[in-house]
Amino acid sequence: MHDEDFFWEGVNNNQLLFQRCNECNTLRQPPGPMCPQCQSLNWQPHAAKGTGTVYAWIVSKHPNQHTDEHRIVALIELSEGVRLVSNLQDFPAEQVHEGLAVEVFFQEINGQKLPQFRPARAGV
Amino acid sequence: MTSYMDRTAIVGIGQTEFSKASGRSELQLAAEASKAALADAGLTPADIDGMVTFQLDSNDELDVQRCLGIPELRWTARAPFGGAGASACLQMATAAVASGAAKAVLVYRAFNERSGVRFGQPGTYQLRFPDFHIAYGLDTPAKIYALWYQRYMHKYGVTNEDLGRYVVVAREHAATNPAAWYYNKPITLQDHQQSRWIVEPILRLLDCCQESDGGVAFIVTSVERAKDLRQPGVRVLAATQSHLQGGNIMFDYYRGELADFSEIGAISKQMWNSTGLGPDDIDVALLYENFSPVVFMALEGHGFCKPGEAKDFIKDGNIGMKGKLPVNTNGGLLGEGYIHGVNNILEGVRQIRGSAANQVPGAEHVLVSASRSAAILGKL
Numbered sequence: 307m308h309d310e311d312f313f314w315e316g317v318n319n320n321q322l323l324f325q326r327c328n329e330c331n332t333l334r335q336p337p338g339p340m341c342p343q344c345q346s347l348n349w350q351p352h353a354a355k356g357t358g359t360v361y362a363w364i365v366s367k368h369p370n371q372h373t374d375e376h377r378i379v380a381l382i383e384l385s386e387g388v389r390l391v392s393n394l395q396d397f398p399a400e401q402v403h404e405g406l407a408v409e410v411f412f413q414e415i416n417g418q419k420l421p422q423f424r425p426a427r428a429g430v
Numbered sequence: 431m432t433s434y435m436d437r438t439a440i441v442g443i444g445q446t447e448f449s450k451a452s453g454r455s456e457l458q459l460a461a462e463a464s465k466a467a468l469a470d471a472g473l474t475p476a477d478i479d480g481m482v483t484f485q486l487d488s489n490d491e492l493d494v495q496r497c498l499g500i501p502e503l504r505w506t507a508r509a510p511f512g513g514a515g516a517s518a519c520l521q522m523a524t525a526a527v528a529s530g531a532a533k534a535v536l537v538y539r540a541f542n543e544r545s546g547v548r549f550g551q552p553g554t555y556q557l558r559f560p561d562f563h564i565a566y567g568l569d570t571p572a573k574i575y576a577l578w579y580q581r582y583m584h585k586y587g588v589t590n591e592d593l594g595r596y597v598v599v600a601r602e603h604a605a606t607n608p609a610a611w612y613y614n615k616p617i618t619l620q621d622h623q624q625s626r627w628i629v630e631p632i633l634r635l636l637d638c639c640q641e642s643d644g645g646v647a648f649i650v651t652s653v654e655r656a657k658d659l660r661q662p663g664v665r666v667l668a669a670t671q672s673h674l675q676g677g678n679i680m681f682d683y684y685r686g687e688l689a690d691f692s693e694i695g696a697i698s699k700q701m702w703n704s705t706g707l708g709p710d711d712i713d714v715a716l717l718y719e720n721f722s723p724v725v726f727m728a729l730e731g732h733g734f735c736k737p738g739e740a741k742d743f744i745k746d747g748n749i750g751m752k753g754k755l756p757v758n759t760n761g762g763l764l765g766e767g768y769i770h771g772v773n774n775i776l777e778g779v780r781q782i783r784g785s786a787a788n789q790v791p792g793a794e795h796v797l798v799s800a801s802r803s804a805a806i807l808g809k810l
Contacts, residue, residue, distance in 0.1 A: 310562070314560060335684065336562050336684065342675065342676070361581070361688075362577055362578070362580045362581040362584070362683075362688065363577070363580060364573060364576045364577050364580055364629050364632060365629070365630055366566075366567030366568065366569070366573050366629075367629075367630070368552075377566070377567040379566050379567050379568055379573065379577060381577060381581075381683050388684075389683055389684050390562075391562055391563050391566055391568065391577070391681075391683060392566055393566050393567065404584060415565070416565075418560045418565060420560065420565055420566065
């Protein structure tokens with residue numbers, strides 16, 4: 307039993323879930339057993355809209371293996387106000403910028419389904 | 431002064447060579463460095479009754495005790511975290527001596543961090559999978575921290591070339607420090623800019639600290655005892671930690687504005703308040719840098735310049751030996767070696783004693799900052 311088990315169950319069902327405190331409604335990420343605002347142990351999973359913006363980013367690439375496929379690692383600020391580290395796909399690394407609007411999708415990577423992000427479609 | 435500070439001193443320092451392949455056990459490195467610290471202080475093993483090291487250190491206190499022939503230990507403590515706890519070791523030793531829990535505390539840190547378990551390689555950080563970071567490609571410290579530095583560099587318009595200007599100074603200092611891994615090997619800004627990218631466009635190879643084999647040790651005892659010992663004692667004017675709500679040692683992504691290293695500001699406030707000193711009183715600053723951007727955040731956080739101005743502070747020549755604030759006079763962890771930041775405490779002691787390879791004349795106050803723990807050393 308780990309505090310983040312619910313998160314990965316959600317991901318396996320194509321859902322992005324965050325803990326929401328039952329007492330003060332504060333969302334938290336990364337997961338934890340207790341609300342940092344009010345110390346309540348009561349929470350429930352809250353399904354995020356899956357939209358947000360890029361706050362910070364790097365390109366992850368092995369410096370010695372030039373054949374290594376790079377991944378953009380981005381710190382996403384979700385519309386709900388929590389942050390999540392993920393990858394940004396379908397976008398050129400040199401054009402990533404702070405505030406880029408993104409949306410979640412789910413993809414299996416190295417045998418594990420993960421939340422991934424891509425530029426938000428217009429109107430989303 | 432109401433704190434327990436100001437009643438203790440560092441009376442002995444010892445170290446092994448800093449290398450890439452020590453050819454001996456981590457325990458031997460710890461024992462050699464500790465023996466050297468005892469000899470430096472003029473103390474015997476029977477004088478030591480306390481020990482402090484890192485939570486991450488592989489050397490069991492009782493094994494070190496057995497090596498050195500210490501009859502009885504009455505105090506042990508370990509500093510949490512990695513390099514962020516370097517100056518916390520000093521705080522723990524100081525608290526023990528000031529409270530009477532121990533009379534003399536040996537602090538050691540020793541590892542084969544290049545020939546043994548390398549910190550810089552993927553896979554060193556064993557977490558369950560999937561997780562919130564490594565699964566996405568943040569698999570080395572360079573990448574983990576670069577995601578945070580990116581925000582700093584973006585907000586203040588800092589370029590990798592700006593980082594290089596710090597590295598050139600650190601390597602200049604290392605070049606004239608015979609104990610440094612990069613002794614006699616200064617670099618130019620061009621060398622820095624031609625070194626390969628580790629995380630483009632944040633960190634190049636020469637922005638990264640060494641992976642080093644080596645051991646360091648120092649001894650803390652009371653100010654009264656220090657006066658009778660072999661070396662000029664070095665007073666611990668402040669040694670403290672700061673950990674703020676929502677922070678995280680390696681994956682510090684989840685709170686507020688990431689461009690400002692809030693703990694550095696908070697720890698400075700504590701130290702300026704407790705000592706009555708300020709940034710202008712500091713003669714030498716030893717600033718922990720696993721990667722070069724930390725120096726920039728530390729210069730700003732400690733108040734040596736304003737937020738976003740570290741790049742100009744460095745460019746204007748302030749951190750060299752003849753500058754307003756010589757920084758990392760031993761060459762830093764990039765140039766001297768990476769003994770998890772504890773080697774900077776030894777350099778602080780040498781600066782106050784007046785025995786450093788790159789001595790700042792008349793240094794009276796030295797800041798040894800590991801960002802989340804920090805100390806100010808002064809004369810006895």
